[in-house]
Amino acid sequence: MTSTETTPVLELQGIGKEFGAIRALHGVDMQVLPGEVVGLMGDNGAGKSTLVKIIAGNFRPTHGEVRFAGSAVHFTRPVDARAVGIEVVYQDLALADNLTAAGNVFLGRELKRKFGPLALLDHKAMAARALELFGELRSETRPDDLVKQMSGGQRQAVAIARTRLSNARLVMMDEPTAAISVRQVEQVLGLIHRLKEQGVAVMLISHRMPDVFAVCDRVIVMRRGEKRADKPIHETSPEEVTALITGAKETA
Amino acid sequence: MAMPLESPITFSNVGRIRWWQRGIFASQTGYVLLALAVLLVVMHFASPYFFTEGNIQNVAKNFSFIAIATLGVTFVIITGGIDLSVGSMMCFSAMITSMVMTELSTPGGLGASLFVHMAADGKTVLANVPGLILLISLLAGLGVALVAGLVNGFCIAVLGLSPFVTTLGMLSIVRGLGYVVSNGRGSFPSGPDADYFYALTSGDVLGVPVPFIYLVILALAMAVVLHHTAFGRHVFALGGNEKAAELTGIPVVRVKIEVYMTCALAAGLQGIIISGWLGSAPANMATSYELNVIAAAVIGGANLAGGIGGPLGAIVGCVLLEVIRNGLVLAQVSSYWQQTLVGVIIILAVLVDRIRSRMV
Numbered sequence A: 001m002t003s004t005e006t007t008p009v010l011e012l013q014g015i016g017k018e019f020g021a022i023r024a025l026h027g028v029d030m031q032v033l034p035g036e037v038v039g040l041m042g043d044n045g046a047g048k049s050t051l052v053k054i055i056a057g058n059f060r061p062t063h064g065e066v067r068f069a070g071s072a073v074h075f076t077r078p079v080d081a082r083a084v085g086i087e088v089v090y091q092d093l094a095l096a097d098n099l100t101a102a103g104n105v106f107l108g109r110e111l112k113r114k115f116g117p118l119a120l121l122d123h124k125a126m127a128a129r130a131l132e133l134f135g136e137l138r139s140e141t142r143p144d145d146l147v148k149q150m151s152g153g154q155r156q157a158v159a160i161a162r163t164r165l166s167n168a169r170l171v172m173m174d175e176p177t178a179a180i181s182v183r184q185v186e187q188v189l190g191l192i193h194r195l196k197e198q199g200v201a202v203m204l205i206s207h208r209m210p211d212v213f214a215v216c217d218r219v220i221v222m223r224r225g226e227k228r229a230d231k232p233i234h235e236t237s238p239e240e241v242t243a244l245i246t247g248a249k250e251t252a
Numbered sequence B: 001m002a003m004p005l006e007s008p009i010t011f012s013n014v015g016r017i018r019w020w021q022r023g024i025f026a027s028q029t030g031y032v033l034l035a036l037a038v039l040l041v042v043m044h045f046a047s048p049y050f051f052t053e054g055n056i057q058n059v060a061k062n063f064s065f066i067a068i069a070t071l072g073v074t075f076v077i078i079t080g081g082i083d084l085s086v087g088s089m090m091c092f093s094a095m096i097t098s099m100v101m102t103e104l105s106t107p108g109g110l111g112a113s114l115f116v117h118m119a120a121d122g123k124t125v126l127a128n129v130p131g132l133i134l135l136i137s138l139l140a141g142l143g144v145a146l147v148a149g150l151v152n153g154f155c156i157a158v159l160g161l162s163p164f165v166t167t168l169g170m171l172s173i174v175r176g177l178g179y180v181v182s183n184g185r186g187s188f189p190s191g192p193d194a195d196y197f198y199a200l201t202s203g204d205v206l207g208v209p210v211p212f213i214y215l216v217i218l219a220l221a222m223a224v225v226l227h228h229t230a231f232g233r234h235v236f237a238l239g240g241n242e243k244a245a246e247l248t249g250i251p252v253v254r255v256k257i258e259v260y261m262t263c264a265l266a267a268g269l270q271g272i273i274i275s276g277w278l279g280s281a282p283a284n285m286a287t288s289y290e291l292n293v294i295a296a297a298v299i300g301g302a303n304l305a306g307g308i309g310g311p312l313g314a315i316v317g318c319v320l321l322e323v324i325r326n327g328l329v330l331a332q333v334s335s336y337w338q339q340t341l342v343g344v345i346i347i348l349a350v351l352v353d354r355i356r357s358r359m360v
Helices: A048-055 A078-084 A101-105 A123-136 A152-163 A182-197 A209-215 A238-246 B028-046 B053-078 B086-105 B132-158 B163-182 B194-202 B210-228 B230-240 B242-247 B252-278 B289-299 B311-330 B336-359
Strands: A010-019 A022-032 A037-042 A063-068 A071-073 A086-089 A112-115 A118-121 A170-174 A201-205 A218-223 A226-232 B116-118 B125-127
Touching: A010 A048, A022 A048, A022 A063, A022 A226, A037 A048, A037 A209, A037 A238, A048 A170, A048 A201, A071 A078, A078 A086, A086 A152, A101 A123, A101 A152, A101 B230, A118 B210, A118 B230, A123 A152, A152 A182, A170 A182, A182 A201, A182 A209, A201 A209, A209 A238, A218 A238, A226 A238, B028 B311, B028 B336, B053 B086, B053 B210, B053 B230, B053 B252, B053 B289, B053 B311, B086 B132, B086 B163, B086 B194, B086 B252, B086 B289, B132 B163, B132 B194, B132 B252, B194 B210, B194 B252, B210 B230, B210 B252, B210 B311, B230 B242, B230 B252, B242 B252, B289 B311, B289 B336, B311 B336
Parallel strands: A037 A201, A037 A218, A086 A170, A170 A201
Antiparallel strands: A010 A022, A010 A063, A063 A071, A112 A118, A218 A226, B116 B125
């Protein structure tokens, strides 16, 4: 193993977050290695979303340090996180309904062509690249259809396609399989496998136990703002994880 | 890191959206355009005067008087905002333009010695550089509009105030300032450059009124900006889902400020053009024009909830309002009916769109 492979892509040290008197997170340490798929599980209010938002640059942690690829990072906006290679698929997908699929995939990163002093959008190139990405995701989505007119699975594909535009090193997916059909769940899980093959680290935040056990290498369980378990998937079972989530079992 | 395509994508379950279910054919703008065409045909048969050259010129000129401002407001409406201060902005911009022009053209006035000198007869005022006074006064007029737009944008985007309240306040502030600077009397363009001013604002080229020419150029520019630049894309995204726009790294604050400044600039230009036609900029000029402008935008298909709208819709809305007004005059119906009818049309246009989108 070379040293680059053992450097965690993401490392959290003693992360804590307080909203006024409410302690949302406390002393969370974790590591994610390149090409590793980590499941983040926990009940509502366990602190999953807060943790994801800290990593994605929406919030700044009250305590602790976030290290990305070995160096400490301080994000003030989501764009900062994206710039270093962290992509997020938000639970509500963050799509603009009135734009086309291609428009949403390239939102904020539009391809342009120079016409003298003018930089005009390159609609053709964006549509072609978007179609390619939808093909990889095996989603029947036309780049020039409005998102407004799309099914839940197509919307999901648009949101995931967006993360494939740049050379992301960590992709976080917040409940990517919650609102889509069985066939599309298979597609999303397939995509996670493909990301892994390319050395991209994936953090899967999900309530669906079968999905987590199908693709993850490791599972992290959160409860009441703290990390309660962090173990390889083959050393645990759905029963144990459920017990950890509900608090029937305190730590593993 | 392109991933290999296992097999080309096939669309077995997802049909193509039919051409008549997409683009302009599926928009309120399309329906209103159709209504307008029908109305024009009806007008043609109802009145022999309607399609005379003089009347068409008149109509073209009249709708151009609110259409440029409507383009600006449409920008704001697409982002999901509103600008109620356009009427006041028109007046203030026009007033500053003519006041600066008068001041610079009056010997003994502030800085006038740089721009004008007396002719040998001791009465006629001559410009040192023809057109320079006009240029500076136009820049001054548009400049104050830009500043007001910047304040609007700052309050809304940075301070997070509601667009309705902010621009309602600005409506009053700017109107008040207009009364203050002119002492309630208004002003009129004068001096050696006044003739250029009138030619640029109320003249015509080959029988086409200049305001109409400006309108066409600006509308085309707006169409390019909205549909073929990243800025336009971001304007639509902001109206569609502001949170998504923020998360995907769109500079939301900057786009919003730019949109309100563009709107103010359009209103300022519109005001200057109106003052050229009126021959003066009275302090009560363009009072309540913001309502006509917003009505025209909404009739033309701009959605006050944000995310939908465009220059064609803005113009169609203005033309429809003007043709109805003109038609009522030709039909010798009391002009008091006009406002009532405009109100009915606003509601009808939005209603038809609602029914249509429920049917699809």
